[in-house]
Amino acid sequence: MTDPLSRRVRAMRRSDVRDLLRHAGLPDMISLAGGLPAAELFDVEGLRAATLAALEDSPGSALQYGMTEGQPALREAIAVLLGERGIAAGAEDLVVTAGSQQGLDLVARALLDDGDAVVVERPSYLAALQAFGLASPRWCTIGVDAYGGRVEDLDAACAGVRPKLVYVVPDFANPTGACMSIERRRALVRWAVRREVTVMEDDPYGALRTRGEPLPSLAALAAEVPGASRWIAQASTLSKTVAPGLRTGWLLLPPWLREAVVLIKQAADLHTSSFAQEVARHYLASGRLPARLAIVRAEYASRRDALAEALQAGFGERLALQVPDGGMFLWGRFTDGTDPRALLPHALERGTMFVPGDAFYVDAADPGTLRLNFSAASPDRLREGARRLLEAHRALHRLAEAA
Ligand SMILES: Cc1ncc(COP(=O)(O)O)c(C=O)c1O
Known part of the structure; x- marks a missing residue:
């Protein structure tokens, strides 16, 4: 049977991020994968x-x-x-x-x-x-x-x-x-x-x-x-x-x-x-946006610092981190040969997730990279996410050594 879909659609790549978001709703999952703003900071009133x-x-x-x-x-x-x-x-x-x-x-x-x-x-x-x-x-x-x-x-x-x-x-x-x-x-x-x-x-x-x-x-x-x-x-x-x-x-x-x-x-x-x-x-x-933004910025700064510090303390030089002056993401590169694609299943098993960096390239991906979101979880949950990621990293390397 000929494919009824257009060539355009057939050539489309699925979004790894959207696919990963399926896991985000699992109980106790700490997602560092999405790009969601902090829901509890929405100005509902x-x-x-x-x-x-x-x-x-x-x-x-x-x-x-x-x-x-x-x-x-x-x-x-x-x-x-x-x-x-x-x-x-x-x-x-x-x-x-x-x-x-x-x-x-x-x-x-x-x-x-x-x-x-x-x-x-x-x-x-x-x-x-x-x-x-x-x-x-x-x-x-x-x-x-x-x-x-x-x-x-x-x-x-x-x-x-x-x-x-x-x-x-x-x-x-x-x-x-x-x-x-x-x-x-x-x-x-x-x-x-x-x-x-x-x-x-x-x-x-x-x-x-x-x-x-x-x-x-x-x-x-x-x-x-x-x-x-x-x-x-x-x-x-x-x-x-x-x-x-x-x-x-x-x-x-x-x-x-x-x-x-x-x-x-x-x-x-x-x-x-x-x-x-x-x-x-x-x-x-209503004029409420500037005050709300001040709250959001202060909270994102403390979330960024919580995640960055926990990752730096846990991984040390094995993970080179780019810590930004704003936005929602840390960008990391493993310096110890860890493949983020291989790490991801271990992370999911332990209740955390991130996006492997190669999803963001149209050519010549840098294979050791990963994106970590810090806006969507509290500082404590981010520290716990970093701990789970470190455990996943240990598990991956134990397996590699045993092989
Ligand atoms: C760089 C960039 N552009 C655009 C968007 C889309 O945002 P919007 O919700 O306004 O469509 C995003 C969302 O994550 C983004 O990161």
Whole structure:
């Protein structure tokens, strides 16, 4: 029988992270695998009030069909939020999306023909690789070091091809937690103008900085470089700051790209949930977000430190850890030859889990790497997770010695 599914779908990779999440609900599982915000820190009271306000003050907007670009009042509120982050944007520059994930998909669909070249960081956010992968692109990659994606390697990475899209996560990247240096950010914006290539900045984590000074986003830096606003796009979201269940994100796009994205979004879903948008608008208008974010940042800092310290105490030099200044992830590399794929079943058996790093590469994976999430469990549970991981590591190596 011929396969009834499209070639596109047949070529798709399953997401290891989503597959692993099946185990997350097991009793007593301490998951270091997902990318979930801390559920107990959701501002339930504030969101309840915003929901009531949406129904009482603006039932027409909350329950009716809306504009494909998004509710104007929400876009105004997002423009203010962006202004506070140093980005001069107006409501008319924005498209509200169902999370930033939809933004990545829409931009990919607007830009990519099958086989077009796309530049991503090595490693990169898995679901972005899935979204871009639908176009079976030619992948070009730049490595990531402690100062983020190696922008200086861009020309070599796409020698002989003109990429349609460069995708980067400059602040606290998923999975590495790396933060791109200001020099590289500036160089990337200048490169985009020189090479006339769209650079898509994905910024879900910038607001989750827990130490150090914030760096300007590419979207903010675009104002400094003549012509750059034509080539710099940004996706962001309320998922990590308010709640992912709202599925409310946005794209900041140059006009030529925004028009195309709006057309595609019309075909995809007409518009993002009016109800969610109205709740988000009322929540932002309530002024509660800054105080809530301060709580979230402080808690994430202590969770990061609890996990990092427990892993460092347990593994010592056998695990090289990158400890970020924000975001949700630690990135580790075993220096003792441990294969994270072989370690994972032992970890699951002992009630913890992580994502093997090779899931985040489209080429030449670094085989000893792993991603560990610290946002979703309390410091005590994270310490216990680290202890279980160490036990799993011992069990794996006992087996290897016995063989
Ligand atoms: C780098 C990155 N981009 C986008 C997303 C998607 O977020 P959203 O919930 O806004 O779709 C995530 C979620 O984990 C992410 O890590």
